[in-house]
Amino acid sequence: MSTSFSSLPVVDVGALKDPNVPSEDIAQLSQKLYDVFATTGFAYLINPPLTFDHEEIFGLSREFFAIPLDQKMKLAKKSFRPTHANTYRGYFPTQPHLAADNLKEGFEIGNPTVNHRELEKMEAKKINLTEPNVWPHGAYFSKQERLEEMYDELQKFASKLLSLLAVSLGKDANFISSWLEDSLSTLRLLHYPPVAQAQQGQAVQEGAAVRLSCTPHTDSGILTLLHQDATGGLEVLNAVGEWISAPYIAGSIVVNIGDLMAQVSGSRFKATMHRVRAPLANPDAQNSEFGRFSIPFFFEPAEACVLPVEGDENEVVYGEYVRKKMSTADPPTNPAPPINCTPERGLDPLSCSMSEEYSSPGKGRTVVQPPEYEDEGATPIIGTKSPGVARIEALSNQITTGNRIAIFIGVFLIAYAYGLDGTLRYAYQPTATSNFGNHSLLSTINVVKAVVAAAAQPTAAKIADVFGRVELIIVSIFFYVLGTIVEAASTNVQAFAAGAFLYQVGYTSLLLLVEVIIADTTSLRSRLFFSYVPATPFIINTWVSGDVGDATLKNAGWQWGIGMWCIIFPVASLPLILSLMWVGRKAKKSGALDDYKTPYQMYGPKKIAIALFWQLDVIGIILLTAVFGLILVPFTLAGGESATWGKGHIIAPLVIGVLCIPVWIMWEKRAPHPMVPFHLFKDRSVWGALGIATFLNFAWTCQGDYLFSVLLVGFNETSKSALRITSLYSFASVITGVLLGLVVFKVRRLKPFILFGTCLFMVAFGLLIHYRGGVSGTSHNGLIGAQVLLGIAGGFFPYPAQASIQAATKHEHLAVITGIYLACYNIGSALGNTVSGAIWTQVVPGEISARIANQTEAAMWYGSPLGLLAAHPPGDPSRDAVIDVYQHVQRLLCITGICLSAILIFFACVIRNPRLTNEQSLPDAEERNETDETGSKWGFWKR
Template sequence: MFKRWHFWVLFVGIFLVSFSYGLDAATHYTFQNYAVAAFQKSGQISTIGVVRGIVAAASQPAFAKLSDYFGRISVLVFSVLFWGIGNAIQATAKSVGAFSAGAVLYQFAFTGIIIICMILIADTTTLRARVLASWLPATPFLVTTWVGGNVAQSVMDGPGWRWGIGIFAIVVPAATIPLFASLTTAEVRAKRAGLLDNIVSPYRQVLSSEMWIDCFWACDILGLVLLAFVLGLILVPFTLAGGSAEVWRRASTIVPLVLGVVVALPAFIYWEAKGARHPLVPFRVLASRQVLSCIVIAILINTTWYTQGDYIYQTLLVSFGKDITTATRVMSIDSFVSVIIGVVHGFIVRRVRRLKWWVVAGAGFIVLAFVLLVRFRGGFESSDFIGFIAGEVMLGIGKGFLPYSTQCLIQAAVGHERTAVITGIYLASYSIGTALGNTIAGAIWINTMPGHMEKNLINYGVSNSTAIAGAAFADPFTWIATNPVGTPAREAINLSYRQVQRYLCGTGLGFSVLMLLITLLLANPYLTDTQSLGVEETDAEMVRREKEERGVDKA
């Protein structure tokens, strides 16, 4: 019934959505830096990152389950709505708290759109073509990497960061129209063909309490809430406290951490193992070495990246002396390289049909990248910048081999009916890694940078070192405008950045070595022309189990 051109229309719609949010992603982090600096809170960049990571980790499995229950279109509508609201709140925020609230809604939307694109690709491709197709939403980085810098520079030279964030409240929703049209047309054609006759839409029972009770169990709402509490209570205190002994002695730091470890985490595990009828985390599936290894790799990918990436924009402007355009482009250069490598890799995988050693190679390139980044972490000589770029390129090569190959391996390990859920869990693992990486980077930065600044300013003979260090730490972008390269104060701050970046990149190197070791545990299945291998649980086993669960539910 559905012809080849229908799939082309679908993929064009996914590409347009990806291009719009890709351009937003290429500029949003730049604008976020200036927004937080405008509130005199530059050190809190990592805290916002942690909060966004927690939201993404908790919402990805939720979106996956909701897309199975209410349909792909419903989740897309929800995401687009929150995208507009979240960007509008950030663009009009008067404090870092209001900006963070908008960032939470923005992250909900960003997560929903990405996971729907990934699920649609998994729904319509075979394992053999999955890696290549999964790179489709990333291909806009080939353009946005270079365009994003010019856009960011123009906006900051003109209307400012508020306008830069706010405009995407219109651009991204408008770009989703072709994808909406494609999905709606497909649903109409399926109804006319009678394919949906035996499926009762939940919207017809929206006023029924039974429907909402069923939704509670099917989507594991309590599990999602508990997961959010676990991540929030454990990760946020680490970021806010850093390594400050004084802050760690406060009850406001200790109590949330204790509640997270002693109460929330055990409650989440118990609920998922004993209470949930359709668990958010299916422990039977996670018992597989293949699935568990893929999840750990996903966590480590982003933990590793964010240890060096969280403060990379500040480092480029302060420690390398680059302008907004260059810094914005360099922040995305690893993504640019990863797309080129990933697409070529996708074509190769269609032929060789094996993935494990590509994943191992990707982890190896990331290790090499961090070796370079530990060495080249600042300086105004061209050799310093070239060394840094080489490290980012190596990161891009590693990312080209690693993430989507690992995603394909975990999708191959379960029956197709679990594809949405396992994809949600896998992407949630990325977000957990993001939160962990932000937490580690924030703890190192907040605890060590002010001390290094003050000490180096004193060593360079700069008077009033405490006040200068405070100003440079709170809003480095304003500070460097009046302290050009070559002045004693600038040299002292540059040295501080290099010292702290060494801590960050050294930590990332340790995580990347661990990731390399984990990749060796992966199996190396032959990728077939089916949607999944169902290694851990076949579709027949799943149907039988689902029937048994429904029988228990009715009883």
């Protein structure tokens, strides 16, 4: 944070003009620069070692912008002229109808001597950082050579300043020498059009934010040298939240530090927030016709330059850093349709555009993207940067260490609450269904919950991207509490299932939001470790849940055991909500949200409702829910004491569900906004991770669905020990995962651990087949050992697979791809519940009937087994018969699981093994081809 300065300091750098200047003077200048950049991060430099003055460089700028629009558009970047090849250098027009940050036109040139590199085929989607400059015809602009000379002088001046800064940091003066070869430094000519005084004054009178030509930001690079004219407009934010004007000082250059240089300095230098007011149209001013001109020079190392980040073991490859910053730039909302920029139409060059144009955070670098929505009637609330994404990125820039600690404390508390509730509720469900006389419907309820979760998570992800994280947390809590009340008050299995439905909507959305918030606020390198924050409560809950659940069932009953969470959970959620709201308040106060508008403010409720219907793909969600629900649920209902496969209530949903599959596929191919970004599925890192998510839970649920009942009946465990044993998987996986997160932070790779974990998972299923039931101590200890081993394996690959898929996607797709990953996780649960339910209902009633002569008693052992345990201890003939049945069916379930584990290993082989960085996602995310052209396509297992 900058200090509470009231003006920018002035530093005389005249000593740099004299090659024989005493070393003492250089040392003093180095210390002076250190003091400036360690406090304000900004300064005026006077007496710079340059052969040109302001008048000359601004004369060239005015000469360029006086060129006719049709000639300037010949230099336009590719996104403005699709037939052009230049993407990084060239001209961009002003687009005031898009956003305040677009109230400027500009022209960029780079190093004329850089080694221009042609992008390979697999890099076709990347912006070429080394592309050559483009220039207007000599008849319109004859000063190309002089502008290149000025570029060279500014490059040398910036190099001298950085050498002094290196010395001030205790480095060698040649510390930056490796940064200079093939430098990507950019000289940018900028023209800001004037804004009418009436318009600016009206904004102030109404208390609104002033009109800005450039919104608040910090520069993202190394060092910026700025020539500004006498118009003024630059403002710098001090520590107390005041915007300090940086007026023109004759003969001076404004210098400031970028985010990356702050990191290189170990945060000793400060990258300070700043903005630019739109210039007023003053009839008496000499420049009233032209507005404001400024010429920033951004010092940048070479594309392949590796920058050491002090205080961190990570190294930054500059080209990757730039592309990452450009991919996360905030685009304007409500893009306009393309316009032809031709002299015949008589258009003002300040209102001409062909697509969105926006700047990467703080650097002033123009990044151009094609419009996400070309239909004039579209309401682009979900896209490259939907409102919720833009808002969370603005908030992320305001998060301090203290804020981050508060957020993670809030995450821990809310996770502790829903984690303990979930563990207990998982144990209460068999008791509730047994009390209702429908114990066999346990798998049916679990299938319904899993289907709801699978449909809810991608939807919740999109809604969070539109409205914001906090808003959806509050809505999710509402559904969580409502479902809890309905479950607790239910008197039959139908009402209980309805409550489970509502609860699952809230619970599933909260699970997603917690993971998305963690991904929003962490780097790839540390994400695996922090992803376990919401899972760490299992370390406590494994041992606490048994006592709580046992005491509740004995004294208050399962209804109160569920119902008490409608009070506890909202209270536990408050710290996370308040910490996020506090960060939002800080962002708003700093001006970072000045241009942010909610979807309601932008479009109104009617347009929002219509846009959400199409852009959330409501029809696709309904069809997909119908596919899974109508096909999977009947498999859990058709067995029982008398099979009902031929009945209409079983056949009809199966037929409708199957028919919905081609309908869903056809709809998704034609939907204006399909529910999943299918283009991402071309990357094996994506579909491989989704396969892991699906088959992990498919396999686990096969053995875990009826595990609590098997422990009580087949192993003669108490409810307390049964609760603890069912929690051992979570306990062991969290302990393993947290330790693994620290290891991954060091080695920066995921795939070897994922492969090892899937193989160990298969071994654990082998033990479960062997120790599948019985009241002996050997069976008891064997099952515990198998569950612990299963948990250790689970610590090695589910969360790493999630981190892997997040690394393969850009930040704007992070919430959606996380939602899809968790949806596949729940689809796996639904499949596992279906298979386990089908095996249970097909096998158990027949086997019990075959072993127990009294068919009335046999029916009770099938429908309400938990109520018979006290009267039939081990040794009782009917209890021993049921134990044999449970052993048999658990063996079938675990054999199914071990077969599915083999498929898990395949998916672990196909995912990529990228090196994790300190960024939120990899710079080349979504730009990889399916096969590596540089190696054998059969080598995917090790790449």
